[in-house]
Amino acid sequence: MSQVPAATRALRVLRFLSSQADPVPVEAIMRACELPRSTTYHLVNAMIEEGFVVHLVDERRYGLGVSAFEVGSGYSRQAPLQRIARRPLAQLVDRLGQSAHLAVLHGRDVLYIVEERAPGRPPLVTDVGVRLPAHLTASGRAIMASLPNGQVRALYPDRAAFTDRTGIGPQSPTALKATLAEARRLGYATEAGEVTLGLSSVAVPVLDHNGHPVAAIAVTYAAEDPVPPAAALRHCADLLSQRLGARRVG
Template sequence: MLRYLSQQSGPVQAGVISRDVGLPRSTTYHLLDTLVRDGFVTHLPEEGRYGLGLAAYELGSGYDRQVPLQRIARTPLTALADRCRHNSHLAVMHGRDVVYVIEERAPGQPRLVSDVGVRLPAHLTASGRSMLAALPDAQVRALFPDASAFVTRHGAGPTTITELRALLVRTRRLGMATEEGEVTPGFSSVAVAVLDHLDHPVAAVAVTFASDALDEVQLTALAERVRRTAAEVGRRLGGRAGQ
């Protein structure tokens, strides 16, 4: 029942809960009364609906404190860098930027601009594009309402919402996001978003390499490794990998 409530966009009537969860009405009301008493569910009597309570939030917060994203993703990211011999990254969205939370540098590879804690415009990075492609169009539009939202680093990348939408359509079609020299000239990246159980992008796995280092066959193999790593991180988080 708690899992069902967590997947709804707002509070739900008891009858709907009973129907969707597949429980008798009497059992549903009994369980709801117990969960309300313990603070896991809140009852809104004016609306006749039930939603998650403060205790559910505290439970989720405890999980975040004990098993942070970096700890979950560190081992898969390290394995990815070891296998492909290129730097691997994990980034999260923050507004219309991405913030890098893990960088695993492969032996002999240079330090890149995407170090831990660095913020970059999401629409210029492969990591950001993979996560933007997993968001509803209305949310992307809200993040990029006008031309002032589109900054560039080296005169490359989308500068209008129309260009960005076309780029995200291509990202969904390919099943991965790419960027070529838009963050750092001479370097390219591929990325795949990690989705939670509600199909929301919680992070992105990316690999960065010299633009002339891979041929098409090698790039395809690398993209598959990135996809598998994103899938593993998603599995550890209880979600899945997109796109």
Template sequence: MADASKVPAADQVLRILSHLATQRGPVPAASIATALGLPRSTTYHLLGVLQERGFVVHLPEERRYGLGVAAFELSSGFSRQQPLTRLGRPLVAALVDRLGESGHLAVLHGRDVLYLVEERAPRRPSLVSDVGVRLPAHLTASGRAMLQALPPAQLRALYPDRAAFADLPSTTDAAPWSYSRLKTLLAEARAAGVAGEHGEVTRGLASVGAPVLDHLGWPAAAIAVTFAEGAPDELVDAASAAVVDAAATLSRRIGAR
């Protein structure tokens, strides 16, 4: 692999694109230069090239730069190629073989989780979390694993009030949901290194999940395992360690540092 110091222009272009991708909206060139420690002349030159190629759009009235259509096309290509599914499926399958329990890979989509991979263990109960199914993120182990990795401002934007908390008819949890309750639950998951749920999706079943982080430290997905409520501590501990290990492996495979 080439050292970034040997191809500085390429490294600088990628840093600019990565920086723009983390902003809430277009930003001035001067702020890009300052944030990345680049000379202003270099920053303007690279932005001009990116603009010509469609990766950056310039808003002259606002004197700001944002991501262009070509950057969106890269994102669409990423989705079409389904690298998370391709890279994650063998890891989830290995989890199922090792533990004898069903495993899943899901991504966060708004306030829902969307299941991309579902590996069913033999002679285990059927699950609602099939491929393509969406469930409220705050009720699932996968969702909680990803939510606990979000910045506080992003989490608050997803759950501005009580109306944001959807429920499921099958849940055994009668307590009302609130942002403060969610924050407490996510803090516990963060401290434990693994998120869990107990009968909140399907009565009699529990799950543990861990986040898959991208190169910016954002939750790209989560890997989880589902088993019977009241399972032996040995199984719960083994499942927790296994999902953390699988999530860390997938994180590395998608470029996490």
């Protein structure tokens, strides 16, 4: 825990709210951030006063306020993650001869923010700005495997939260839990034909100074090609993580 625990908890609340497609009840915040009810109310009330959270009284739900939008807009203007990721990602593509991308979690989707294409490789759907269901992508799985279980449950509470693209992939909380457990065991996440038939991906998370997964690096390859070594992706991800203030790995 940080030496400023209230600040750490407030940031966790902001991070959780930013991952939701709609405002949520206070109980969801409590579960996802593992906070007592009284602490949760104190935090969100302080954040409401500063404009980072808005309370929808009639719906008994909480969502992001205008101040959070202003912070997000500032990030978009500076684009630090994209700036520090582009060269290492290009070097990864040169090394492996396969296309690579960087994605962040946005609700139940991953949003692709950097794309580096390898010459002569199959066309991909993962252009910059594209969103795909997180539970079907290697990137989304790599990120969610590093999240608290409560946050994943809040994102995927039941079967209705799951979508499908190719008829392959987890379609229930139990199946997703098993998929993420395997990613944690391996230290990387995979998908095979779940986004596009005939294509597979492998991904590893990028961590910030709190050990929180802020993004994932993935490499996509044709199913008949050799599986790219996860160690190469991990080296690239470790480099970005260290530049974001994470402790040195290894």
